[in-house]
Amino acid sequence: MTPFILxxxxxxxxxxxSGLVVANFVAAKRWDYARNLAGAxxxxxxxxxVHCAYIIGIIAxxxxxxxxxxxxxxxxxxxxxxxAFFGIFWGSRVLVQLTYYDKETRRADxxxxxxxxxxxxxxxxxxxxxxxxx
Amino acid sequence: MKDLLETGLVIGGCSLTTLSxxxxxxxxxxxxxxxxxxLTPLMRELWxxxxxxxxxSHVFFAVLTLGxxxxxxxxxxxxxxxxxxxxxxxxVRLYLQFFGFDLTEIKASRFNRIAxxxxxxxxxxxxxxxxxxLCWNLGWLETGGFR
Numbered sequence: 001m002t003p004f005i006l007x008x009x010x011x012x013x014x015x016x017x018s019g020l021v022v023a024n025f026v027a028a029k030r031w032d033y034a035r036n037l038a039g040a041x042x043x044x045x046x047x048x049x050v051h052c053a054y055i056i057g058i059i060a061x062x063x064x065x066x067x068x069x070x071x072x073x074x075x076x077x078x079x080x081x082x083x084a085f086f087g088i089f090w091g092s093r094v095l096v097q098l099t100y101y102d103k104e105t106r107r108a109d110x111x112x113x114x115x116x117x118x119x120x121x122x123x124x125x126x127x128x129x130x131x132x133x134x
Numbered sequence: 135m136k137d138l139l140e141t142g143l144v145i146g147g148c149s150l151t152t153l154s155x156x157x158x159x160x161x162x163x164x165x166x167x168x169x170x171x172x173l174t175p176l177m178r179e180l181w182x183x184x185x186x187x188x189x190x191s192h193v194f195f196a197v198l199t200l201g202x203x204x205x206x207x208x209x210x211x212x213x214x215x216x217x218x219x220x221x222x223x224x225x226v227r228l229y230l231q232f233f234g235f236d237l238t239e240i241k242a243s244r245f246n247r248i249a250x251x252x253x254x255x256x257x258x259x260x261x262x263x264x265x266x267x268l269c270w271n272l273g274w275l276e277t278g279g280f281r
Contacts, residue, residue, distance in 0.1 A: 031176060031177075031180075033177070036173065036174055036177045037173070037177065039172055040169065040170075040172060040173060041169045041239055042236050042238075042239055043164065043169070043235070043236075043237070043239055043240065044166070044169045044170060044173075044181070046234070046235055046236065047181075047185070048177075048180075048181050048184065050230060050234070050235075051181075051184035051185055051187075051188045052180075052184055054184075054188050054191070054223070054226075055184050055187055055188065057222075057223075057226075058191060061219055065215065069211065069215070072211055072212050072215065073212075075212075076205065076208075076210065076212060077202065077205060078198070078202055078205035078206075078208075078210075078212050078213070078216065079212055081197070081198065081202060082212075082216070085194045089187070089190065096183055100179060100182075100183070101176075101179050102175045102176060102179060105175065105176050
């Protein structure tokens with residue numbers, strides 16, 4: 001695996017991650033977070049939005065890093081640890097989707113379900129490869 | 135200053151580890167299971183997924199701080215980026231602690247009051263630590279510096 005291929009992979013990951021940031025806002029509208037949380041207690045609502053914002057923040061920061069400075073993720077021990085973390089982060093997201101998420105909801109949106117499984121799997125692979133082969 | 139930051143990294147790492155372990159008690163202490171019962175399955179799943187991924191980020195920060203302190207002080211671009219990110223992460227969390235969360239529905243027990251003060255102390259300490267590390271990596275403190 002050459003550094004060029006890994007760098008290209010990370011740039012592609014950056015594009016995918018940028019798409020995921022946008023997708024998070026689309027999901028908020030599509031699944032009507034505001035209405036669905038309206039009846040919940042204040043703390044539940046607040047924690048949901050804060051965690052959602054933090055997840056978007058971590059994805060956005062990683063997107064910036066992958067698009068702007070992919071070489072930073074390919075040099076040194078810390079870069080390897082960061083890539084390994086995100087390999088696990090996205091790899092585990094595939095398992096969460098397959099084992100935890102409601103099957104009925106997934107079936108109702110099968111095309112998106114498969115699409116996002118592919119997205120998470122691709123990201124998991126790119127970061128795992130970056131961690132293993134640098 | 136180097137010694138001080140190294141000590142800060144050990145204290146910060148241990149605090150993050152404690153936070154990660156203590157997080158297992160939060161759902162029970164705040165009665166999350168009961169409070170989430172009224173949500174739709176999808177919202178509940180999203181809620182837990184976000185929570186677990188935020189928690190895993192805290193574990194990752196603990197691992198970095200305890201196991202890779204040398205790299206976090208290495209003066210590299212990666213060290214600057216990582217410290218900036220963690221400074222922002224905990225800076226926002228500290229802001230939310232004072233101005234973001236409405237905690238009126240949390241029982242005002244002695245345990246909850248102490249936990250809240252300890253969390254405020256922890257977030258403040260982490261902001262100071264990562265700000266210090268960022269300044270060190272940028273060369274604003276003694277012999278540290280961007281290379």
